[in-house]
Every structure is written in structure tokens, then in C-alpha cells.
Amino acid sequence: MEFDFNYLFGIGEDTLTWWQMSLRAIGVFMAALLIVRVGNPRVFGKNTAFDIILGIVFGSILSRAITGNSPFWPTLAAALVLVILHRGLATIAYHTSGRFGDFLKGRPVELIKNGKLLHDALQKYSVTENDLQEAVRIKGSTDISTIETAYLERNGNISIIYKK
Structure with missing residues (x-):
């Protein structure tokens, strides 16, 4: 066969x-x-x-x-x-x-600068304060005021750099 x-x-x-x-x-x-x-x-x-x-x-x-x-x-x-x-x-x-x-991969977008929310960027990219709070909790904190900068990364994650 x-x-x-x-x-x-x-x-x-x-x-x-x-x-x-x-x-x-x-x-x-x-x-x-x-x-x-x-x-x-x-x-x-x-x-x-x-x-x-x-x-x-x-x-x-x-x-x-x-x-x-x-x-x-x-x-x-x-x-x-x-x-x-x-x-x-x-x-x-x-x-x-x-x-x-x-264009191909996107750019990171700053959401917090020197501890202050950048409301225009938050609104433009539809990121709420609750989204930021979640990212802060994932990093083990609960206080947004302790953040130096935060970015909406190209992959959609929020990265956080805390104040020293």
C-alpha cells in the first residue's frame, strides 16, 4: 500500500x-x-x-x-x-x-515626573490613577508620592522609579 x-x-x-x-x-x-x-x-x-x-x-x-x-x-x-x-x-x-x-515598536511615555502626575499623558493613553496604584502595589508600595518617575512602556506595562 x-x-x-x-x-x-x-x-x-x-x-x-x-x-x-x-x-x-x-x-x-x-x-x-x-x-x-x-x-x-x-x-x-x-x-x-x-x-x-x-x-x-x-x-x-x-x-x-x-x-x-x-x-x-x-x-x-x-x-x-x-x-x-x-x-x-x-x-x-x-x-x-x-x-x-x-513607529514599529512604540516609545515609552512618561506618566509621572518628579513625583507629579502628568495628566495629559494619562488621559492620552487612557491610564487611570487606579492603573498607577496597581503598578505601585505590584512593586510593594501603596504611596504614589514616593515615585520619582513612572513610564508606560512599549509593551503596556508601567515601570516605576522611586525617589531616593
């Missing part, structure tokens, strides 16, 4: 059986692991908008390969191209300073 890869994965068929879709899911999962390894380990770890967008689009593309809404191999190729594009743009941003990197 000859091994028929196309039959197992339902390639070229109009409808997929439950087991063909299951085999596709396993195949896409393994291919996704390999493709992400081509990228950068930080792709799904740091969670800047740049990385989150890749995650959403990557998942959307791969889901089409699983459900058979798009051809199997071209869909996997598109996912690989997307990850290579992400890595290339991240490399360019790393080696260049200024607006391109800031």
Missing part, C-alpha cells in the same frame, strides 16, 4: 473529514513551531503592538490551513513569509535609531 500524503491531509479535496482536519492541525502546529523558530524568541514574549499584530495575523493564516479555507502549502508559506518579514523589520529597527524603530 502506497503512502498518500495528499489524501491524509485532504489536499485537493472539497471537504475535509474530521481526521484530515485533525492531521492538518497537528501538521500546522509542528510547522508553526518550526516557522516561529525561524523568527525570534521574543516574537510572542514581549508583546509590543508589533508582536501582537504578528500573533493575530499568524494565527489567522494558520487557521485557514487547518480548516481547508486556503490551500495547505501556500498558506504555510505565507505564514513563513510573515515571520521572516517580522524578523527583518525587527532587525532594521534594531540597527537604526529614531522614527522607524519608534
